[in-house]
Amino acid sequence: MSEVFRSYLNSIRREFADKLLDIDLVGDDPYVFFEKWFEEAVGAEALDPYAMSLATVNDQNKPSLRTVYMRDISDKGIVFYTNYTSRKGSDLLKNPFVSSNFFWVELDRQIRFMGKVVKLSEAQSDEYFSHRPRESQIGAWASNQSHELRSREELIEAFKKIEAKYKNQTIPRPPFWGGFLIEPDEIEFWQGRPMRLHDRIVFTKDKGGKWLKKRIAP
Ligand SMILES: Cc1cc2nc3c(=O)[nH]c(=O)nc-3n(C[C@H](O)[C@H](O)[C@H](O)COP(=O)(O)O)c2cc1C
Numbered sequence: 550m551s552e553v554f555r556s557y558l559n560s561i562r563r564e565f566a567d568k569l570l571d572i573d574l575v576g577d578d579p580y581v582f583f584e585k586w587f588e589e590a591v592g593a594e595a596l597d598p599y600a601m602s603l604a605t606v607n608d609q610n611k612p613s614l615r616t617v618y619m620r621d622i623s624d625k626g627i628v629f630y631t632n633y634t635s636r637k638g639s640d641l642l643k644n645p646f647v648s649s650n651f652f653w654v655e656l657d658r659q660i661r662f663m664g665k666v667v668k669l670s671e672a673q674s675d676e677y678f679s680h681r682p683r684e685s686q687i688g689a690w691a692s693n694q695s696h697e698l699r700s701r702e703e704l705i706e707a708f709k710k711i712e713a714k715y716k717n718q719t720i721p722r723p724p725f726w727g728g729f730l731i732e733p734d735e736i737e738f739w740q741g742r743p744m745r746l747h748d749r750i751v752f753t754k755d756k757g758g759k760w761l762k763k764r765i766a767p
Pocket of ligand 1: 597600613614615616617618619629630631632635636637638694695
């Protein structure tokens with residue numbers, strides 16, 4: 550790597566704006582607070598505020614990370630959709646523990662979720678799939694996600710084949726594609742502050758399902 554690149558990485562520093570995060574401010578329900586922050590992210594015109602990093606761990610304890618879209622949320626957790634035979638899908642079928650992370654640079658905010666996933670019911674995945682744009686539905690069938698392709702043409706051919714197969718017909722959900730619900734037992738809110746004295750409030754779920762909160766050091 551060039552010296553210019555490396556010295557840039559060492560010299561770049563950004564001071565965070567002074568928004569604050571306080572133990573009383575977050576209330577008692579992390580989902581209510583998350584919704585408040587999400588609305589503020591939308592208000593601040595954060596690009597793709599519903600995009601989150603999702604970490605999974607395979608059966609050899611090796612982690613991997615990628616971005617997915619949060620497509621639903623309730624007090625049960627966060628929903629995303631994917632191919633069940635992808636790398637993440639096969640990780641999750643063997644090891645359901647995940648961590649996901651939102652970073653909204655426009656507000657110097659990060660929110661981290663930790664917990665376990667469960668597969669959505671077939672009916673829930675069908676319902677979501679039926680409302681996807683047609684090209685996305687065809688793409689779900691055509692892409693053997695995470696597996697080797699000989700060429701881009703192979704993918705385009707697969708897309709065209711599916712398009713022709715379902716011409717003038719409703720496209721059913723592929724059985725290998727659907728949703729996961731992340732059921733978090735820990736949710737952390739992070740607010741960047743000046744002088745690197747950031748605020749962090751973490752919620753953890755106790756055995757009775759009650760959320761407890763505390764401030765932790767940055
Ligand atoms: C902004 C963004 C959103 C994405 N959303 C999804 C998604 O909702 N579901 C999905 O399967 N992949 C999504 N992807 C692609 C994944 O990051 C990843 O490349 C793909 O799922 C394969 O990951 P895997 O091989 O680790 O299973 C998205 C990528 C980006 C950059």
